[in-house]
Amino acid sequence: MTFTTRPTLTGTVGMVSSTHWLASQAGMRMLELGGNAADGAVAAGFVLQVVEPHLNGPGGDAPIIVASADDPEPRVLCGQGPAPAGATPEHFASVGLDRVPGSGPLATAVPGAVQAWLVLLRDRGTLSARTVLEPALHYARRGHPLLAQASATIDRVRDLFAEDWTTSADQWLVDGSAPPPGTLVRNTAWADTLERLLAAEDGAVRDGRSREQGIDAVRRAWSHGFVAEALEVFSRRAFRHGDGPVLPGVLTAEDVAGFEPTWEPAATLDFAGHTIAKTDVWGQGPGLLQVLGMVEELAGDLTGAADGAGDSTRVRVPAPAVADPSSVEGVHTLVEAWKLAMADREAWLGDSLEDPVGVAALTDRSYLRQRAGLIGEQASRELRPGSPGGREPRIAAQALLTDGAGAADATTGEPTVRRDGATRGDTCHVDVVDQWGMLVSATPSGGWLQSSPFVPELGLALGSRLQMMWLEQGLASSLVPGRRPRTTLAPTLVLRDGIPVLACGTPGGDQQDQWQSVFLLHHLVGGLSLQEAIDAASFHTTSFPSSFHPRASEPGVMVAESRLGQDVLEALRARGHDVLDAGPWSLGRLSAVARDPGTGLLSAAANPRGMQGYAVGR
Template sequence: MGILERGGNAFDAGVAAAFTLQIVEPHLNGPGGDVPVILYDVRRQQTEVICGQGPAPAGATIAHYRSLGLDLVPGTGLLATCIPGTFDTWMLMLRDYGTMRPRDVLEAAIGYARHGYPLVERITETIRTVEQLFRDHWPTSAAVYLPEGRVPEAGELFANVRLAETYERILRECQGGTREQEIERARHVWSQGFVAEAIDTFCRTQDVFDVTGRHHRGVLNGHDMAHWKATVEAPIHYDYGRYRVFKPTTWSQGLVCLQQLALLKGYDLDKLDPAGPDFVHLVVEAAKLAFADREAFYGDPAFVDVPIETLLSEAYNAERRKLITERASLELRPGSIAGAGGKVEARVSAGKRVAVGATGAGEPTVGEIQTFASGNTRGDTVHFDIIDRWGNMVSSTPSGGWLQSSPIIPELGFCLGSRAQMFWLDESHPAALQPGKRPRSTLTPTIAFRDGEPYLAWGSPGGDQQDQWIPQMFLRHVHSGMNLQEAIDAPAWHTEHFPGSFWPRESRPGVVVVENRLPRATIEELDRRGHKVEIGGDWSEGRLTGARREGVRLKAAANPRGMQGYAVGR
């Protein structure tokens, strides 16, 4: 908000927010992670996507991982690392859409990193969960996150001076000349200067303990860093009544939201109670079908021909709609499209989440920090939506490089991400690992037009749940007349029916997790229809935010769940 009030636009503010979130929510995202951005630029009158999803390094081949005795990419450590995509993405957005210099958008983040910020409870909970991992195997992380050899307390002032020094050095080495020249030098320092050198050395020399219980070196190197840049591309979209909904293409899971809308378009949702059993059942069953198609068809479109037009066509969805009955499906049922898709592999887990010793993996849902029967710990991600006075819009979901993903690189003060765990080690699969290929990410920001005008930016953290909560909010707003805050606050749910995107890639057929606030009659009817209903906390589903434009009026709403979401405007 300070950036906006100093004359910056939504793109300047987005960059400043993103760098600050890396510092104050390190359990949710970091400089070594990845990011998709979807934006509307008033000047160009165009909706575009910036792809900050770094691809697999040149040395990341299926043969290499199989030679290590692996059938899945580990969920933590250096083997799970793709090329970090966040820094170049923010510099590209600043250069082409913003108005400020690198120092303007980095000064808040540097201040918090150098002088400290009060730790939120979730950070200390996360550190406590991986404390033994840090002590026994990741001493560079222990040096940062276990100050004086202890888990810091919630509310304690916490600093990461080395990370502040990293960003300060980038600013020193890029200063001088025009705004654009400074930005380009900053990009060079990151990808070919001291940052890339430190990452190259760490990956080549460190044997890092990961979720497999063994030590592995990474394959990311300086050559990979030097030869990748963030790119701008067109979004995909689907028309739903008065609305046109835009998403990143199939290197993300964004299409799964659009597929759900295409299926649900065939029902009169205006007449249904958004907390009633008919509404919940239809939305859950549509999600099962769409996510099954995600597993069968989605991948980096630079490598895979994904039949997007067919998947969104009325003919295809009319046939798929016939599979939705009054009974809950317990099968994974991807569609069949000639010449497209691959086999769907599901690792079925019958167990519930249990507290066990953690080694760390995955991308979190919100709710309690939990470990799973397989031993992996899940974190989360961040999301923001910004609309400025001119009508520019940004929706973005920065993620990865969270403190529990891999060890801190001591010269830099941050760790690398673990997005490569989303690849399959199966050459025939659309999401198969391949050098230079983007993993099929769960990150999925959203923009919608209404009656041809830019209207709404929204999204959520939460891994596989993102494109369940995102359409739920939209449907409640569109069909039930709820305002943004009501649509966010309403009782929510998610299904775990399909293979998870994160190690160990398990599925729980038929399982629907609902908030306890859902009416008892709805829960009982879902159970009668064959859903395996699990009841979560009253406020345990999602971390949605949204910003909306109606003429000159701007409105925003944020999720009360987790007490880390805010809506700010003036």
């Protein structure tokens, strides 16, 4: 039997897996109250904003994928807000900036997370906003034990807080220092904001309005009421942008009011007898579809390699070496496929092109076959975007010049894994499955305490997602007001025979889909259980431009857990990979839930790395 750190949970009522045990339990409480997976996901999402404040917040963003047994078409709810109207290349040039900074008011996109969670609750949930937000309100008002990583994050930025972001210092510092791990921390300002928002629902209920109208009343209080007004006033204040200039932001109440989360079709690819569902080209998710497609082109038909996701009685068939992410051939193939997919990401993924390249062209089998043919025996150090449909690729000039690790300040977004393998924190994830067959996968992020100064009137910080957009125009991810920054946030839903069977995801910035590809190959092809696949040794490459300021790349570098084995790592070095040993347990924070449609058996697993993620269920 393959080693696991804990069992894969199984049951028939419901399962929740997330990056924090309190969020998982909050989601499970909604299932115990008779709610469904959407109710559970929203409860968990709002709790994550409180208990992982260094990884996400109400001022951030949240892409969500949903499907159910009675409505099996996977749908993406886009909680990624666009660039504000005033965020123009001309404005950045006028204040002396040649790129979007990694933190501070000017890096702010329109906050989308709160709106997205509420739309999910309205459209797919069953409970009231007050019921679902009660756990988050409790932890904001009465406190939660501060995570060690949150304490370390506050300590890294305490000088900036004390010297410039004084509103953040008032919230997060105690006598000028970071609270020690385990300290009971409260955010009473956010608790007050939640109460004001929920008062709008209470008023709608008293007026005899429907559940849905009550939730919309909460949304209006956010987007057209006191929240939007306070955000505009605060955005006019000048603050330091990390270690850069002191400048005000450009976000307005009108920007906040103009954002509406959208339901969209998922981008999909058939792989190994399953259908993988991701966000469209405004996210990096299509890269995962490309990589899995390239692997299948090289391995041949993988249908039946493992007998079904979520089936505890699966039959295991040895995977071809090229599709086995524990073998030298499999690791090499996956890393090289990701270099090609990430080069395509730089050229083609984003929301800013007037004539975008669609996922269909990027995942066309003949195109993937041609791309897979570029994978040789030796590691590539080139950035090689393709030409889907015969179109000529274009990469940002700065992306082609930024080799090396770069010098990022302590506020830079999602600095997940350094060259030495140390993890500094990144974002969050939650997956939920209920007894009726609904699955939800969500990756909330942004608006963390180190992304922008704390807004004391509201109890939140704004996000820094605009750092993923280039000031150079004509690119897929150019800064254009009203367009969404290309996000690294990458939830995943998997279907079999048209029925949703698996939801999974992980924090990790540029590494999110890379780590998921390792998991999916182990689970869908190699036949490992959810927990076995999560526990398996992971790896990724940084041989492409980072999504985060200062947008550096490290040609040829791959980071790997030592548990792959020294013989495997040495063989990869012999193939030209610059292998960095990250230690035995450092890469990935995967969560996953599954449902076997034949038996109704539910399952869940969570990442043991960092001793923070947990799955619950019964």
